[in-house]
Amino acid sequence: NGSPAGTFTMTVPNGTLPVTVKLTTTSGSGTLVYQVDRTNNIVTINPVDITTSAGQTTVINNLVQGTPVKVFGVAQPDGSIKAYGVAYFTGIVKPTAVN
Numbered sequence: 001n002g003s004p005a006g007t008f009t010m011t012v013p014n015g016t017l018p019v020t021v022k023l024t025t026t027s028g029s030g031t032l033v034y035q036v037d038r039t040n041n042i043v044t045i046n047p048v049d050i051t052t053s054a055g056q057t058t059v060i061n062n063l064v065q066g067t068p069v070k071v072f073g074v075a076q077p078d079g080s081i082k083a084y085g086v087a088y089f090t091g092i093v094k095p096t097a098v099n
Contacts, residue, residue: 020080
């Protein structure tokens, strides 16, 4: 589930608890976010600027339950992940899904 605060939770394969992922939405240091779409065997990768309200809205609208996602980041002491890169997939099946 995405939120305007720059966080979402995801389930991890074979995990027992959801993981909170924290995104940085500050201009100049925002988390790198990409939408990867596969339609009719054509793959398109689009960057999403989450430092803007339009980019945040795009992410919130696309990171819904069941959306496959890959997160690259650093584990935090509170059990969350501070993401430096996120790719979410549309039109393609991947094993990890947003919760």
